[in-house]
Amino acid sequence: MIDQTHPVVQFAGVSKTFGDVKAVNNISFDIRRGEFFSILGPSGCGKTTTLRLLAGFEEPDEDGGEVRLLGEVVNNKRPYERQIGMVFQSYALFPHLSVERNVGFGLEQRNTPKGEIATRVRKALGMVRLAPDTFIRRMPAQLSGGQRQRVALARALVLNPAILLLDEPLGAVDLKVRKEMQLELKALNKQLGMTFVYVTHDQEEALTMSDRIAVMNNGLVAQLGTPAEIYEDPRTAFVAEFIGESNFFGGRTVRRVDGQLELVLSRGDCIRVPDSPTIRQGQDVRIAVRPEWMDVCRPAEVPSGENALPGEIRDVIYLGETMHVMVTLRDGNEVKVALRNEGQLIKPLPWKRGDTAVVAWLPEDCQILEEA
Amino acid sequence: MIFLVAFFLVPLLIMFAYSAMPRGEYGGVERGFTLESYQRFFVPIYLTILVRTFVVSMACTVICLVLGYPVAYAITRSGRWKNLLLFLVVLPFWTSFLVRTFAMIFLMRDTGLINTWLLKLGVINEPLTILYTPFSVMVGLVYGFLPFMILPIYASLEKLDNSLLEAAEVLGARPAARFRQVTLPLSLPGVVAGCLLVFIPALGSFLTSDLLGGAKELMIGNLVQNQFAAARNWPFGSAASFILMALVLAAVIIYLRMRDTAPAGT
Numbered sequence: 001m002i003d004q005t006h007p008v009v010q011f012a013g014v015s016k017t018f019g020d021v022k023a024v025n026n027i028s029f030d031i032r033r034g035e036f037f038s039i040l041g042p043s044g045c046g047k048t049t050t051l052r053l054l055a056g057f058e059e060p061d062e063d064g065g066e067v068r069l070l071g072e073v074v075n076n077k078r079p080y081e082r083q084i085g086m087v088f089q090s091y092a093l094f095p096h097l098s099v100e101r102n103v104g105f106g107l108e109q110r111n112t113p114k115g116e117i118a119t120r121v122r123k124a125l126g127m128v129r130l131a132p133d134t135f136i137r138r139m140p141a142q143l144s145g146g147q148r149q150r151v152a153l154a155r156a157l158v159l160n161p162a163i164l165l166l167d168e169p170l171g172a173v174d175l176k177v178r179k180e181m182q183l184e185l186k187a188l189n190k191q192l193g194m195t196f197v198y199v200t201h202d203q204e205e206a207l208t209m210s211d212r213i214a215v216m217n218n219g220l221v222a223q224l225g226t227p228a229e230i231y232e233d234p235r236t237a238f239v240a241e242f243i244g245e246s247n248f249f250g251g252r253t254v255r256r257v258d259g260q261l262e263l264v265l266s267r268g269d270c271i272r273v274p275d276s277p278t279i280r281q282g283q284d285v286r287i288a289v290r291p292e293w294m295d296v297c298r299p300a301e302v303p304s305g306e307n308a309l310p311g312e313i314r315d316v317i318y319l320g321e322t323m324h325v326m327v328t329l330r331d332g333n334e335v336k337v338a339l340r341n342e343g344q345l346i347k348p349l350p351w352k353r354g355d356t357a358v359v360a361w362l363p364e365d366c367q368i369l370e371e372a
Numbered sequence: 373m374i375f376l377v378a379f380f381l382v383p384l385l386i387m388f389a390y391s392a393m394p395r396g397e398y399g400g401v402e403r404g405f406t407l408e409s410y411q412r413f414f415v416p417i418y419l420t421i422l423v424r425t426f427v428v429s430m431a432c433t434v435i436c437l438v439l440g441y442p443v444a445y446a447i448t449r450s451g452r453w454k455n456l457l458l459f460l461v462v463l464p465f466w467t468s469f470l471v472r473t474f475a476m477i478f479l480m481r482d483t484g485l486i487n488t489w490l491l492k493l494g495v496i497n498e499p500l501t502i503l504y505t506p507f508s509v510m511v512g513l514v515y516g517f518l519p520f521m522i523l524p525i526y527a528s529l530e531k532l533d534n535s536l537l538e539a540a541e542v543l544g545a546r547p548a549a550r551f552r553q554v555t556l557p558l559s560l561p562g563v564v565a566g567c568l569l570v571f572i573p574a575l576g577s578f579l580t581s582d583l584l585g586g587a588k589e590l591m592i593g594n595l596v597q598n599q600f601a602a603a604r605n606w607p608f609g610s611a612a613s614f615i616l617m618a619l620v621l622a623a624v625i626i627y628l629r630m631r632d633t634a635p636a637g638t
Contacts, residue, residue: 057538079541092539096557105553106543155543 006071008033008163008195009054013065016049016058023049025219026065031163031197036189038198038206041216042242050216051165051199056082070162080109085156089168091148093140099125099151100136106159124158125151127188146177153185157192166198170205182208203243207231215239237369240288246367247294247335250286253279260363263287267331271307273366286369291338293365296325296357306360311335313355323349327359335359391610399604409611418595418612425592425616428506428581429574432513433521436570437563439514440521444562445555447522448529458526461519473512473583480508480584504586512580517573521566528562529555564631572620576613592616 007030016024024046031037039047052058053067056079060066066073074082093102101108103121112120122132128150140148149169156164166185170178186209189196200206206213207227214224215238223230223239234240237248249271251263260272261279273287302308309329317324318341325337337359339349351357391409393401412418447457464472479485480502487499502508532555540550578593587594592612599609 055538055542057541079538080544080546082542084542086539086542088535088539090533090535092533092535094536094539094554094558105540105545109544109546109549155539159543 006068007031008070009197010068010071011050011053011065012068014050014053014067015061015064016046016053017061017064022219024053027216027219027221028065029214029221029224031195032212034189034193034195035211036186036196036198036209038200038210038213039216040200040203040206040213040243041222042201045216046219047199047201047216048167049219051167051197054163054197055079055084055086055165083162084165085159085161085163086165087149087152087156087167087169089171091140091145091152091172093148093151093155095140097140098136099130099138099140099143102140102151103155103158105155110159120158121154124154127157128154129184130154145173146181149173149181157188157194161194163195163197166196168200169198171200171202178205185209207243215242217242234288234367235370237286237288240367240369245291245336245338246288247291248286248288248369249333250284253281253283253285255281265309265331267329269309269330271309271366272363273368274364276368279368288367288369289361289365290367291324291336292322294335294337294359294361296327296337296339296351297360299356299358302358302360306362307366308358308360309335310356310358313351313353313357315353316349316351318344325349325351327357329359387610388614390606391614393607395605395607399606401606406607409605409607410615412608413611413615421590421592421595422615422619424589425575426619428509428513428591429571432510432517432574433567433571435510435514436518436521437567440518440566441525441563444522444525444529447526448532461522461526464519469516470579472516473579476508476512476515476584477503480511503584504588506585506589509581509585509589512584513574513577516577516580517570520569520573524565524569525559525562528559528565532558564627568624575616575620 009031011027011029013026013028014024015022015026027046027050039050041047049058053060054069056074056077060075067075069082069084094105097105100118100121103124104117107117107120121136125132125135130147130150135143135147135151140151143151149172152169169185170181173181182205185196185198188194189209198206198209207230210227212224212226213230215222215230217238223235225233230239230243234243234246237246240246240248249263249265251265251271253261254264254270255262256275257272259275261275263271263273263285265271273285279285296313297303297308299310311327311329313325314328314334315324315326317326321341323339323341323344325339327335327337329335390401392405392407394404394406394408396402443461447454447461450457477484481487482499482501482503484503486502487496490496491499536554536558537550540554545553575591576593576596578591578597581587581589581591581594582597590598596609596613596616599605599612603609
């Protein structure tokens with residue numbers, strides 16, 4: 001029944017304008033069958049509009065490209081004509097219906113026989129790990145936040161949709177339940193083979209669960225890739241800053257040495273970065289370096305071949321798993337270095353505020369950013 | 373609390389006392405205790421008035437509901453016109469009900485606007501008798517009470533979480549099914565509030581049937597008013613209003629019982 005030759009979802013040059021705001025600006029991407037696809041971005045980046053275009057609550061602009069679902073253009077199809085399930089951030093459980101009627105709502109719309117509804121509702125509740133006998137008679141008001149979200153999930157899953165849309169479903173539940181649900185959602189995605197499209201502003205959540213992530217900013221897809229690609233190979237300053245933390249440096253390329261590019265920073269310090277064919281000599285470039293890829297050492301102990309910038313320790317922050325060392329460089333810029341905590345009681349860091357030190361890192365850990 | 377005692381409870385007790393005392397010759401009451409006024413009520417003529425009052429009020433409530441619900445629904449969906457439309461709903465309150473009822477007379481009488489226009493347009497050859505009929509009374513009542521139906525329904529529709537409607541739609545509910553299964557049940561509190569706000573004052577109304585009905589078919593409100601004013605029978609007027617109050621109270625209690633015991637969601 002389901003067409004196997006097409007991607008489950010295709011956005012082809014889709015735009016959506018509200019008033020004079022381009023909420024979604026000419027975006028194109030495919031979502032593959034069965035994958036856990038996240039749309040990640042800050043509020044106002046267009047991620048929710050993208051999801052709503054997919055659900056059918058919004059229609060693309062007049063000449064705003066095509067949204068295809070299972071190969072079929074669905075631009076003007078109402079939500080009830082699409083084979084989708086959706087979980088809302090606010091749960092959106094019908095407050096006047098019991099858990100059983102909530103979960104069975106979609107089946108009732110399809111005139112499913114009563115007996116079959118009962119069986120499928122119980123099965124769906126089982127899938128989201130709610131004991132049917134305990135919960136079936138309860139009203140939404142009698143459930144905790146986590147339980148409500150499970151019911152909402154069961155209500156979508158019971159219809160066995162081709163695609164499940166999740167709009168920040170874990171935004172309103174507490175941290176412990178959230179972690180638990182993250183892993184369960186990921187497991188359900190694999191177990192059911194159902195395509196999940198997950199919208200979130202929480203980068204950690206996206207990294208934890210996704211097969212692929214589309215990072216959105218200002219109505220555009222800033223970068224699309226696996227969690228590792230997004231984190232380890234951010235293309236723009238926005239992505240480098242929004243996902244994880246980054247230290248940024250700006251400089252001008254002066255020459256190519258041993259397959260590396262040499263960069264002069266503002267105060268005349270030199271660093272090396274991996275060579276890239278697109279970069280000319282004398283070009284201004286920005287690079288990002290992750291705090292955990294940097295190290296702090298004494299001036300004399302810099303490993304050869306590493307970039308080294310001298311500075312002064314401004315602060316050492318104890319975070320448990322890691323230590324953050326804040327270093328003020330000579331040009332006044334501040335750099336954050338994350339070191340693994342090896343036990344401050346046994347092997348304390350030899351740094352304290354005011355010490356002079358060198359921040360060092362390997363040239364290949366520099367990420368050259370495109371001009372955004 | 374003090375306010376409630378001073379302006380509600382005390383007058384109520386005074387009236388109750390009056391209803392159980394012999395009538396004074398020129399109005400007022402005399403000392404003593406008698407249930408005569410209550411007994412007097414239970415004769416066919418007064419019972420007819422009581423039944424008529426209930427039927428008219430019920431009909432008025434139903435008509436207000438049928439007219440008011442779509443209006444309230446339209447206002448919630450009217451976007452930037454919302455405030456203007458709400459303002460228009462409330463606008464009649466700026467003028468006294470009495471003045472507005474007189475205006476209705478000018479509209480509906482034989483030489484009134486409606487008849488003049490219909491004659492001019494050639495739709496009719498001689499004026500229709502609209503005024504001083506049960507119809508004109510009903511028009512007056514509905515006109516007067518419609519805002520009290522619209523506003524609470526609007527409030528409950530406005531509160532309705534849009535994501536519930538979207539959830540219903542994504543679950544496959546077409547517009548009609550969505551309205552029946554989600555919008556309507558969730559706006560029921562507003563419907564109930566609106567019905568009570570229309571039904572109860574309609575039971576006690578006397579102005580409309582007096583002015584627009586030509587005092588031909590009395591409502592219980594007219595009876596009470598007459599007993600206090602023209603007939604100078606305060607005890608009987610008090611008794612009549614207490615009987616009405618008892619019936620309203622009984623109706624509301626029965627309704628609330630039914631609502632609380634009915635399984636939710638049906």
